[in-house]
Amino acid sequence: MLTVEEKIRDLFAALLQVSPDEIKDETRPASLERWDSMQHLILVSGFEEEFGLDIDPEQAVEMYKDFATFKRIVLHYLDSKR
Amino acid sequence: MAKSVFKGIRISGVAGAVPKAMVNNLTDHRFCPEDDRKKIVALTKVKEYRKASPELCASDLCQAAAEALFSGLNRRPEEIDAIVFATMTSDYRLPSTACLLQDRLKCRTSVVAYDINMGCSGFVVGLYNACSLIQGAGLKRVLLLTGDTQTKLCHEEDKNVVFILGDGGTATLVEADAGADEIVIELMTDGSRFQNLYVPAGGNRRPSTDATREVREQPDGGMRSEEHLYMNGMEIFKFSSSDVVKTIAEFMEAEKISPDDIELLFLHQANGFMNDKIARKLKFRDEKVPYTIGFYGNTGSASIPLTMAHHFSQKTSLGKERCLVSGFGVGLSWGVATMVIDGVYAPPILELE
Numbered sequence: 001m002l003t004v005e006e007k008i009r010d011l012f013a014a015l016l017q018v019s020p021d022e023i024k025d026e027t028r029p030a031s032l033e034r035w036d037s038m039q040h041l042i043l044v045s046g047f048e049e050e051f052g053l054d055i056d057p058e059q060a061v062e063m064y065k066d067f068a069t070f071k072r073i074v075l076h077y078l079d080s081k082r
Numbered sequence: 083m084a085k086s087v088f089k090g091i092r093i094s095g096v097a098g099a100v101p102k103a104m105v106n107n108l109t110d111h112r113f114c115p116e117d118d119r120k121k122i123v124a125l126t127k128v129k130e131y132r133k134a135s136p137e138l139c140a141s142d143l144c145q146a147a148a149e150a151l152f153s154g155l156n157r158r159p160e161e162i163d164a165i166v167f168a169t170m171t172s173d174y175r176l177p178s179t180a181c182l183l184q185d186r187l188k189c190r191t192s193v194v195a196y197d198i199n200m201g202c203s204g205f206v207v208g209l210y211n212a213c214s215l216i217q218g219a220g221l222k223r224v225l226l227l228t229g230d231t232q233t234k235l236c237h238e239e240d241k242n243v244v245f246i247l248g249d250g251g252t253a254t255l256v257e258a259d260a261g262a263d264e265i266v267i268e269l270m271t272d273g274s275r276f277q278n279l280y281v282p283a284g285g286n287r288r289p290s291t292d293a294t295r296e297v298r299e300q301p302d303g304g305m306r307s308e309e310h311l312y313m314n315g316m317e318i319f320k321f322s323s324s325d326v327v328k329t330i331a332e333f334m335e336a337e338k339i340s341p342d343d344i345e346l347l348f349l350h351q352a353n354g355f356m357n358d359k360i361a362r363k364l365k366f367r368d369e370k371v372p373y374t375i376g377f378y379g380n381t382g383s384a385s386i387p388l389t390m391a392h393h394f395s396q397k398t399s400l401g402k403e404r405c406l407v408s409g410f411g412v413g414l415s416w417g418v419a420t421m422v423i424d425g426v427y428a429p430p431i432l433e434l435e
Contacts, residue, residue, distance in 0.1 A: 042122070060359075
């Protein structure tokens with residue numbers, strides 16, 4: 001059984017079409033070639049669709065920092081839904 | 083605050099023209115993997131757009147639109163007092179293309195004619211100029227032209243822009259009419275962020291050299307030279323979804339209007355994901371927000387009036403509709419306006435070879 005954090009990492013990797021092993025908390029757009037601005041919006045849109053979220057645009061921008069920030073904000077939205 | 087109230091002015095006609103040649107985002111752009119193309123189309127909602135041939139200029143599209151307006155509204159070119167052309171893609175580096183259009187449209191030599199170098203805010207800035215010429219200078223009829231052939235500014239393998247930007251031109255007739263409702267316009271500018279959306283070289287600040295013309299993969303993964311259009315996608319997303327939304331929300335509050343008071347919200351057609359976010363933040367229902375981005379893409383200064391022309395040309399009966407309009411982009415420049423559209427003439431969108 002995957003934890004929520006693992007699900008987030010796997011979906012993140014699947015949307016970017018990279019191996020989940022490449023995704024660490026410290027992974028940043030500058031260190032992962034596939035994570036460019038267009039792919040980032042595809043990521044945000046993909047997470048919104050998968051988890052039924054409506055992520056605020058300003059937080060969507062904040063998520064473009066590193067995977068730890070991305071994950072923290074997704075978790076925040078998931079917590080808010082409960 | 084550059085907010086102005088204009089009285090006794092109406093928009094009597096709006097027409098659009100696009101190149102006939104179509105680019106399909108799913109089947110073209112083979113430099114990009116098919117799966118990425120599908121995801122980008124799903125995100126941006128731009129399935130296709132129009133691309134001008136090397137010979138076709140934005141002014142040609144605007145000219146055709148203007149001629150359609152004259153014909154449909156039964157107006158003679160001599161009745162036009164001013165031509166205001168908002169564009170980033172003029173025919174020549176100089177003179178103003180509006181001067182050429184005075185001749186091509188057969189308007190009087192006593193006409194006022196000038197270009198405004200603006201992109202996605204061009205319609206709102208242009209409308210501000212047109213209204214100022216009528217209310218301030220006492221003119222009766224202003225022909226507002228907005229159009230761009232942005233595909234000529236883009237490198238064909240820069241995925242940051244090539245899936246979104248298309249070409250189009252429009253003409254809007256703005257006339258004095260004592261019985262018209264108010265037009266309220268607010269304009270904003272922040273030049274400190276100009277480098278998020280610009281062509282870095284080839285102008286007077288950084289003239290063209292072999293080095294600036296060299297095409298190479300840039301740090302953001304886009305393929306282009308320094309003489310091609312550069313867009314910092316995340317900064318523009320941030321600008322559009324925060325600054326622009328804030329301006330529109332404050333404008334609505336100051337004007338004491340809610341989404342219920344507005345029949346139609348015409349946003350600059352930036353990209354589908356971004357526009358959906360903006361409309362949702364402003365609490366507008368989908369049916370109040372017309373889109374043309376799916377088939378014309380982001381046409382810069384033309385996108386708002388092109389969407390208006392498309393929308394109104396599809397309607398069989400036209401009544402009074404209160405519209406909220408917002409353009410935003412290169413500059414950075416943005417603006418918001420409210421107006422009542424009352425029985426506007428809007429012919430079907432023209433296609434030019």
